[in-house]
Amino acid sequence: MLHPGVETYLFYLLAFTALIMAIFVVTARSAVHSALFLISTLITVAGMFVLLHAEFIMGVQILVYVGGVMVLFLFVIMLVNVKEEETESARIFTGQQWPAIILVFLLGAGFLFSMSRLRTDGDTLSNSEKLAAVTAAKARVAVVAGGGSHNTQEVGAALYNQAALPFEIASILLLVAMVGSVLLARGRRQEKTLDGPPEV
Amino acid sequence: MNPLLFALFIQASETTAQGPLSRLQNGPPLSTFMTLSFLLFILGVAGVLTRRNIIIIFMSIELILNAVNLNMIAFSRYYQLAGGGNIYTGQIFTIFIIVVAAAEAAIGLGIVIAMYRNRETVKIDEIDLLKW
Secondary structure (H helix, E strand, C coil): CCCCCHHHHHHHHHHHHHHHHHHHHHHCCCHHHHHHHHHHHHHHHHHHHHHCCCHHHHHHHHHHHHHHHHHHHHHHHHHHCCCHHHCCCCCCECCCHHHHHHHHHHHHHHHHHHHHHHHHHCCCCCHHHHHHHHHHHHHHHHHHHCCCCCHHHHHHHHHHHHCHHHHHHHHHHHHHHHHHHHHHHCCHHHHHHHHCCCCC | CCHHHHHHHHHHHCCCCCCHHHHCCCCCCHHHHHHHHHHHHHHHHHHHHHECEHHHHHHHHHHHHHHHHHHHHHHHHHHHHCCCCCCCHHHHHHHHHHHHHHHHHHHHHHHHHHHHHHHCCCECCCCCCCCC
């Protein structure tokens, strides 16, 4: 059993790391560095999933994102191989700083606006109502908290009971993506073999 | 809306840590997770809008999707703490977002390779054939 406050400290440690790494993802000069910083961000977010008791999603995040998608990214970076960018004089940003700043400030204003509305409008419950709610919820959580984590089992059951059709659609999506990426990334020689000799 | 969830939600957005509901969970309040997710999201948006290398733009999109995933999982957890019904809906959504992100990365990087073969560049301001 963890000390009660330790989750908060872990959260702030992970959050700080994730934000610093995300800043480096956006500002790193070389694409390889950017990919490695993105891997760090993904791993810290996976740690946050553990704090939120979503152990199965943590495993999926590590296996699919870090083990699959990011390795794919690194392969493509090696195939494309841009040396020019690593020189100090090369431009790494487009001239779109101002639209980006404006959009970021608009998003921030929207976020703060919605959060502040939540804070002022909502506090209609009396303290005794809140306390009753807490007691009821504590009883439920206590039942859930007994024994080890059954997260994977329960996510699997929920996936097959409530989301069976989306699951099948996802498999078709992955098949289409697989065929499409093979078709897009084939070389000129393979294109010639596949399409046959040019018609006269 | 479930009044219990509503109470927890309100508590999570309060700045004081001494409310009765804050003792329900040991971790930080929901609003902290939402703020972190928002910051990751705007970093991704800034990356998409400002970088020249198309591969780094793809990585910024992955950052945005991860911010959304974090938000989903946080809401799922706090809904569970509030005694909600379908507590795994958020996690199932996250699984599908990860599936779509993997498919998107495969197709997008295939397009990058095809484009690099034809144009010898991955800079988005040099790929402007459709621009007028």
